[in-house]
Amino acid sequence: MKNSEQLSRLLITVGLLIVIALPFVARSVDTQDIVEVHARMAESGGWMPGTIQAQTGIPLYLRLTSDDVMHGFAIGQSDNPAVDVLPGKITEVTVAFDKPGTYTYYCTRWCGPNHWRMRGTIEVTGNEMPSSQAINPPLYIKLNLDIDTPHLASATPAVIPDAQRGAIFSALLPDSYLLPDYYLSHSPAQVYLDVQVDPALATLSNSDLWGLVAYIWQSNTTPEGLTEGQRLFAQNCAACHGETGNGDGVFSADINALAGKYPANFSDPASLLGAGPALLQGKILRGGMGTGMPSWGPIFTNQQTWDLVSYLYTFQFK
Amino acid sequence: MSKKQWFFAIFVVLAGMVIVFAPLPVHATAPTQRTFRVEASQYTYSPAILKVNPGDIISIELISTDVVHGLYVDEYGISVTADPGQTARLTFTADKPGSFRFRCNVTCGALHPFMIGKLQVGPNTWLWRASGLTVLAALAILILRPSPPKAQVT
Numbered sequence: 411m412k413n414s415e416q417l418s419r420l421l422i423t424v425g426l427l428i429v430i431a432l433p434f435v436a437r438s439v440d441t442q443d444i445v446e447v448h449a450r451m452a453e454s455g456g457w458m459p460g461t462i463q464a465q466t467g468i469p470l471y472l473r474l475t476s477d478d479v480m481h482g483f484a485i486g487q488s489d490n491p492a493v494d495v496l497p498g499k500i501t502e503v504t505v506a507f508d509k510p511g512t513y514t515y516y517c518t519r520w521c522g523p524n525h526w527r528m529r530g531t532i533e534v535t536g537n538e539m540p541s542s543q544a545i546n547p548p549l550y551i552k553l554n555l556d557i558d559t560p561h562l563a564s565a566t567p568a569v570i571p572d573a574q575r576g577a578i579f580s581a582l583l584p585d586s587y588l589l590p591d592y593y594l595s596h597s598p599a600q601v602y603l604d605v606q607v608d609p610a611l612a613t614l615s616n617s618d619l620w621g622l623v624a625y626i627w628q629s630n631t632t633p634e635g636l637t638e639g640q641r642l643f644a645q646n647c648a649a650c651h652g653e654t655g656n657g658d659g660v661f662s663a664d665i666n667a668l669a670g671k672y673p674a675n676f677s678d679p680a681s682l683l684g685a686g687p688a689l690l691q692g693k694i695l696r697g698g699m700g701t702g703m704p705s706w707g708p709i710f711t712n713q714q715t716w717d718l719v720s721y722l723y724t725f726q727f728k
Numbered sequence: 729m730s731k732k733q734w735f736f737a738i739f740v741v742l743a744g745m746v747i748v749f750a751p752l753p754v755h756a757t758a759p760t761q762r763t764f765r766v767e768a769s770q771y772t773y774s775p776a777i778l779k780v781n782p783g784d785i786i787s788i789e790l791i792s793t794d795v796v797h798g799l800y801v802d803e804y805g806i807s808v809t810a811d812p813g814q815t816a817r818l819t820f821t822a823d824k825p826g827s828f829r830f831r832c833n834v835t836c837g838a839l840h841p842f843m844i845g846k847l848q849v850g851p852n853t854w855l856w857r858a859s860g861l862t863v864l865a866a867l868a869i870l871i872l873r874p875s876p877p878k879a880q881v882t
């Protein structure tokens with residue numbers, strides 16, 4: 411008799427506790443991973459919050475909205491498509507990470523000369539191995555390149571070098587010139603000086619030799635890579651560097667006023683032909699350190715930066 | 729009012745109706761391809777007035793110089809969106825004559841609703857008709873005003 415009374419008291423207490431606790435548990439399950447993110451132009455504070463926590467394998471729910479103009483949202487080095495973030499509307503996205511690390515999320519719609527400063531971080535914890543790109547140093551560091559010294563080309567062609575012309579003489583070209591390592595670490599001007607004194611190519615004219623240089627560059631690129639490079643350039647670089655690479659994008663004057671430097675002009679042979687792929691990649695990854703040139707390292711995958719580098723050379727070669 | 733003045737009054741009314749309703753001689757300009765480079769910035773278009781002839785093939789290159797803007801043409805119901813650095817193109821045939829607003833259709837800041845321009849397809853006939861009516865009215869006032877009392881002869 412007494413026992414059963416105690417048992418029922420216990421049951422009632424436990425039942426009550428569960429009922430009281432239920433809303434709390436439910437709420438924490440529901441909202442734990444829903445993060446509301448507000449977008450504002452960089453001048454008015456950028457993203458809020460600027461840092462988001464997440465865990466590998468657990469989906470992160472984001473509710474995005476804008477407090478001023480149209481922005482966009484994407485996460486660097488990920489395949490998630492970019493979404494637009496509009497004032498007065500809410501865009502919901504769900505993202506998941508399978509590797510721990512610090513990810514950068516960024517604005518994808520141009521919202522002024524400081525648009526690229528609109529970035530935030532997502533700190534992802536977990537026990538998996540971090541991605542290889544996060545661990546391996548970039549090539550310019552391995553090659554010990556100083557990417558800040560001026561790199562004027564010591565030789566420039568009289569006319570735009572033509573890879574098709576170079577292809578005619580490609581049979582004469584020693585294989586060592588076509589190795590990726592050689593291409594990555596040399597500027598076109600250096601390669602020109604090398605082929606100029608190569609006995610195997612002694613019979614060729616200057617424009618044939620420049621054609622060979624263009625051919626070497628072409629051999630290290632794929633049409634898909636160029637298309638991707640062109641797309642990335644139009645979206646991320648043309649507002650400063652100009653749609654035709656002339657350094658005269660719609661923000662070039664603003665950037666000069668803000669940072670005291672005009673965006674580089676890729677149609678100038680003396681400048682671009684003096685820079686090798688590793689140097690250009692280094693500049694893209696690290697940025698111009700206060701010159702207005704953004705650092706793209708946290709945004710692009712390695713492959714995307716190489717695609718951009720290949721595309722930049724198309725302003726000099728055909 | 730004298731008989732003469734009555735005739736004149738009727739004449740004025742008829743002439744006014746002609747000015748308002750007469751179809752203007754349409755000088756049939758052969759449709760051409762026209763390209764406009766329109767710069768969009770908070771909160772204006774430059775140029776903000778585009779004049780074309782009916783039937784022309786219009787190509788608008790929209791260039792944003794600050795934030796993302798759009799261009800939507802009323803009645804035609806067509807639009808483009810331009811990010812800075814990425815020239816956007818809108819090509820269409822101006823097959824509806826008249827005067828149409830175009831407006832920004834991307835929220836681009838506080839004064840976004842006031843970001844508008846005008847597409848003028850064909851001559852602005854109301855300008856001519858209105859000036860015709862003004863001249864006529866001036867004439868009528870001059871001629872129809874009550875004649876001053878005749879000088880008394882003693």
Ligand SMILES: [Cu+2]
Pocket residue numbers: 450451480481482517518519520521525528
């Ligand atoms: Cu933005």
Ligand SMILES: [Cu+2]
Pocket residue numbers: 769770771796797798832833834835836840843
């Ligand atoms: Cu606008």
